[in-house]
Amino acid sequence: MSESTQSPEDQKAAEDRKAAEEKKAAERSLPLPEAVRAVRLWAVTAFRAAPLLVVVQCVLSVLQAVTAPAQTYGVKLLVDGLTGRDSGTIGLGTAVILVGFAVSFVGMVVTGPIQDTTAERVAGRVYRDLLDVTVSIPSITHHEDPKVADRLELIREQAWRLGVSFEMLLFLVGIAANTVAVLGLLGSVHPVLLLLPVLGLGRVWSSYRNIRRVQDAVEEVAPRHRMIDRLIEISKDARNGLEVRVFGLRPVLVDRLARLHDEVFDIQATALRKGALLDGTVRAAFGLVYAAAIVWVLARARSGQVSAGDVVLLILVAPQVDQLAGGLAGNVYWMGEILRSFGRYDWLREYAARNSWSDSRTPAPPRLTEGITFRGVGFRYPGSEQATLHDVDLTLPAGSTVALVGENGAGKTTLVKLLARLYDPTTGSIRVDGTDLRDLDPAGWRSRISAGFQDFVKFQFTAREVVGIGDTDRMDDERAVAAAIRRGDAEAVVEKLPRGLETQLGKKFSDGVDLSGGQWQRLALARAFMRERTLVLLLDEPTAALDPEAEHVLFERFAQASRLAAAETGGVTILVSHRFSTVRMADLIVVMADGRVAEVGSHEELVALGGRYAELFQMQARAYR
Structure with a gap:
């Protein structure tokens, strides 16, 4: 079937599949520069959280990691001495073994409390940084752009991995030290044995491939998990209980929840099944090769080419090599997850830096003398193909009280958000006393405004x-x-x-x-x-939950506050309301329709005009009568 003959549903499904494939391909692995940045951020975050404790923990991890290989070498020296090959090594071997026991004992006693304290500090630092970075973004675009929102959701859900990352960092330090020690032991017997740890990396590779499948499955089911969370929230929130029961939504919620859980299970089970098959095959091959190496060294010992101590060393190192490969294989999942989590964290920091509006440095004016002007302002929400505002030209005089009226979806709230600079216009400009709002320091501008919203x-x-x-x-x-x-x-x-x-x-x-x-x-x-002396007071249906009489009383107080602001700062008060008994008190009324300014004037002027405002006013007046 050609694209032109596909139904809208088929086209949407095809687009979703293509987007999912592109996302999976893009995130299959971190590019090397991003991976390096993620590792650096990982280490720097831990060190900044508790520098002294991190250094102490790293030293302890290295000592504990080399203890087992060192004691193995001590056993080799002891065996060689006892078998008469070199009697002088008995004392040295015994000393190495005893020192190893002492290091292990001290490590077990000291490491736990220090590691717990350090991990707690690292976790606290991570959560503070995440909150600080997220809140520092001056715009709210990242909350409404679906692509950005997806990544932020993953960061929030998996933030705990960043918090416990220090333990994995210590594991990597220990693995590095243990690997060097084990390679030294194997090389002392015969250089060809150095291939054993290399072959052991096959287990790491297979586990990594397995985990990649699981991670891809997690990414694929993330939207389903978000929907599951929303459905659960709907069902357990007391505010939704009335409508859920009145409209009989239980079967709808339960069926959709069950279907989503089935889809999640099928995707994840397939990934686990394929990974287990590969991992099992590689582990069996590794075991056979290691067994052959032990037989080969035994044969060399019988011919006198290596000592009895070397045979014992290889036998004792065998579990350590297996443990080394198994440890890496068993933790490659968490290493990959933590690395990708820090990759997302690094992306968030970069996103925050790119969207910090750091070029907006002009201080907000202490008072308004001319007012605020919109010139050709258009706006389209992130991810939306349809503009919400179109070519808005409007002047809000200094010291005025302005009411925005219009039907739902006319663009009133969007106009308010642009004035608060939660977004920048897609086209056109907003000027404050002639200065583009984009040039004003966003924090300074917001410190001079206040707001009350319906969805407070x-x-x-x-x-x-x-x-x-x-x-x-x-x-x-x-x-x-x-x-x-x-x-x-x-x-x-x-x-x-x-x-x-x-x-x-x-x-x-x-x-x-x-x-x-x-x-x-x-x-x-x-x-x-x-805030008493504001430049702009934004009131977006702030009394929607109150009765008309209470709203009237409050608006009189708004008006009083507006007059005070007008006298001291030339401040502008913006009121969005559907109640015309309140709106008529404004100095200027702006009628919005389909994202455009339809009419502007005082109550009397707009009623005399006989346009949209007059029609809405008469309609509401008749309803009250």
């Missing part, structure tokens, strides 16, 4: 912190917090809390108090009032 965050902190974080520089200022609570009309909410502002909010805590939607919203509004 229910921070599960104390009530004081929930309000105070609206201005972190003053969150411990009791007067500032009290004033914000008063302006947000949240005094009644705080009065009902058992411990007032010190009450822990949120049901996830044993002593936490949950609030209604309206109570949470009043605290969110109070949080928006923490």
